[in-house]
Amino acid sequence: MSDVLFINARLIDPASGLDQQGALLVRDGRIADLGQNLGRPDGVAVVDGEGAVLCPGLVDMRVEVGEPGGEYRENIPSAALAAAFGGITTVAALPDSKPAIDDPALVRLLRTRGEETGSLTVHPYGALTRGCRGEELAELGLLREAGAVAFTDGARAIGPAKLMRLALTYARMFSARIVQHPEEPTLAAGGAATEGELATRLGLPGIPAAAEALMVARDIALARLTGGAVHFAHVSTAAALELIRRAKDEGLAITCDTAPPYFDLNETAIGNWRSYAKLSPPLRADADRQAVAAALADGTIDAVASDHQPRDPDDKRLPFAQAQPGGAGLATLLGITLAQVHGSGLPLGRALELLTVAPARILGVPAGTLARGAAADLALFDPDRSWRVTAGALPGRAQNTPFDGRALEGRVLGTWKAGRRVFGG
């Protein structure tokens, strides 16, 4: 069942730099061999790739899975469907659920819920503070022992500098990274869109782009002070990226990711008060979008994550300022990233690195490679096959995509989890 031979595939493994036509053999759910020509052992099913790309299953390091507490918007089985459609086999789940993932038992629950799907590994983030309320540290040591991959308060920024300092100092003991929503909360409070001409014309309260750079600058200083490791999620501005670039040059333990909306869309997507394009952080001016796209190529950005935030129509069909921010992203993660390959010259290998081994390394999880012996988590996709994003017809429960109607090139043909086909065919 889980013994499969892939033939006629373009094997791309960013972890090793491999990019060649060939075959890949899966035995007992693990990658047994790969090369230009492999014999066909008896009793092994054959999948003909017909020249499509076979790469490691994608690792999405920022996903709201809806559990516990938001199951009517998304749950782990429904998120697993969307993930499999998108070629994703591993996710890191945000902890700002209801209740928050601030107890070791909840970490174990989410991991188990992922295992039950048979198609998606769920690595929970631990809550950095109790209830993600931003007051007292959660039990980072016990959460880490239970399997929390890093610590964050999810969509809530860690506001007080003293708390962030304490968290970085304490988490260092467990070699754990702190994931920050980089937005200075007092400056962003009440805002609904990026401050500027468009927000002014729409009459929307603004969030200055500087709110991101301020928090990034502060946390870089705190990382320097404490020796702690900070990961900035969904970075969206040129100013913040420049600070991160310099901090990396300095050798600080700083990493960051961005999400597809921030290199594919700009603030004009919210025109006519389109609340499905209301995100947090808000979509930015086009100069910032271009800076994000450039940072994918130059290495400043370490990973691309979907930032999947399930919302239902009641959350969105509201006056813009009252609508909830957030967009569904699992199904479109690969396609929107490939648009950078087709349209902006991002090398395909680099694009896949951002989606596989790079986030796996940040999370410290064994995923995202085609190494012999690794779990056979695989995605087979045709980079040129086109499809159209249609809200209402996406896999999973969450339909709140900011990319509704968008034509994309690059479609997943099949997804395998531990050698078992979980999508396509």
Next chain:
Amino acid sequence: MGKGLIRVTTPLRHLLAIEGMYPPQIAGLLDLAESYVLLSRTGTTPRDRLRGRTLINLFFEDSTRTRTSFELAGKRLGADVINMSVATSSVNKGETLLDTAATLNAMNCDLLVVRHAASGAPVLLARKVDAAVINAGDGTHEHPTQALLDALTIRRRLGGLQGLVVAICGDILHSRVARSNIHLLSAMGSRVRVVGPPTLIPPEAHRLGVEVFHDMKAGLAGADVVMALRLQQERMTGGLVPSSREYFRFFGLDADKLSYAKPNALVMHPGPMNRGVEIASSVADDPVRSVIREQVEMGVAVRMAVLDVLAHAGIKGGPRQ
């Protein structure tokens, strides 16, 4: 009696801190305290030694055991002992401290034992009074008699301090006991380690001459002595530690963590203990390794020695320090 036992190179005027004391001064105090251990046990302490001297326990912070220990020490040497408890909450501390000093000075007190929540308060007081001032704990600075009694306990059990590996575990950041012990043990040739979460280790701790560990097993490996420190409840509400169960999991001194120390390592605690937080009952009550109750006994003897030396070496009415 006793004078022949004192080998103090520089006469001590006050006992404000261990930092800056010379090893012979420390050894001299410990030698004298040693003799008072035996005399206390036989009930034959020299009641005339401090006859006619007045000792005032001036406690700006509540403390039952330290105050009682000084009171007993004074009485066993025949001093007149007066306890003053001063509430800190109602007064402007700086002004009151100096006013109190002036008042006490007018009463011709000989020995003034001071505990205060503010680091450095005994030094301020010592500048203003003629009495010999003994620091019984000032803020997060020092607690010299605790370090002396710990040293005496170790010395009596292990024969000396030179070359011992001593692991001090827990809330180093807020601990005056830890600071005094670091200075004393380092001066006497021990190798001191501090072990605790990074949030409870003071910045630049290694500059005090200690090795810093954040892992109990590594920090305790091969230790001759393991000291657990009290974790104040407010450290948890203040967020430096997430919970007592997490603290106990990683830093609570239990049999498993203690097994990394030497087989007969001494277990010490300055008290009062939080069982199940910084120390497990099985370890605290270990009849062989735990010397926690012995520390209390040594406390009285050490304080007798300190009172004795200061009452006789200090020149009353002489030049102020």
